[in-house]
Amino acid sequence: MDWEPGLSIWKQIEKQLLADISDGVFAPGDKMPTEMELVRRFGVNRHTVRRAMAALVDSNVVRVEQGRGAFVQEQILDYPLGSKTRFSQIVSGRHRLPDKRLVSSEVLKATATVAQFLDVKPGTRVIELFSVSEADGVPLAVATSYLPAARFDGIVEIFVETKSLTEAFKRFGIDDYSRKTTRISATLPSSRVANLLKQARNRPVISTESVDVDSAGVPIEYGVTAFSSDRVQLIVE
Incomplete structure (x- = not known):
């Protein structure tokens, strides 16, 4: 040189x-x-x-x-948290290509915590969806979603097809829903989450706990999401 x-x-x-x-x-x-x-x-x-x-x-x-x-350093995505938080819309609005991939699904009995947030009795059957959300092929978040099984029978296949809970909800007559609560904290990821986010375990993630409700105020989803703190910046609206 x-x-x-x-x-x-x-x-x-x-x-x-x-x-x-x-x-x-x-x-x-x-x-x-x-x-x-x-x-x-x-x-x-x-x-x-x-x-x-x-x-x-x-x-x-x-x-x-x-x-x-x-x-x-990766491009940092500004991710607004509001009553109408929608991953695909947020990512597309930043001129990036959104994608959501289902890693696993399971029907479980609701723990006391899950039951409380979904307003059901402990032991009620719930569907657990474990997924990765990406922008331009870069993993941004890993989410665990819990849905009442009685209301959303067959939603796993629809989610795989549409790659969107918003679109899947529409198949069940829910054209609109809103965020009731969001709790935010910082934590270190598990090995599984770190691998899916393609980051080291000693890099912190931004963890959110959220509850979404339908137009009648009935809980339809309790979600726990780990966002890459190097790639996502949460904005509370």
């Missing part, structure tokens, strides 16, 4: 790495070269490389995960 006179070498390395990211050499979520790989590429010492990488981290272009290395 030909160095530009009058400009610090570390700054020139930073500019070159920024150009690589801008040109798509390193895409959002990609792992950056190791420190030694950059030392060999640019023919400089470790201190110079570290300073260039630190500048990229400070400008939020690159993030460092302990024990895993440095990664190009």
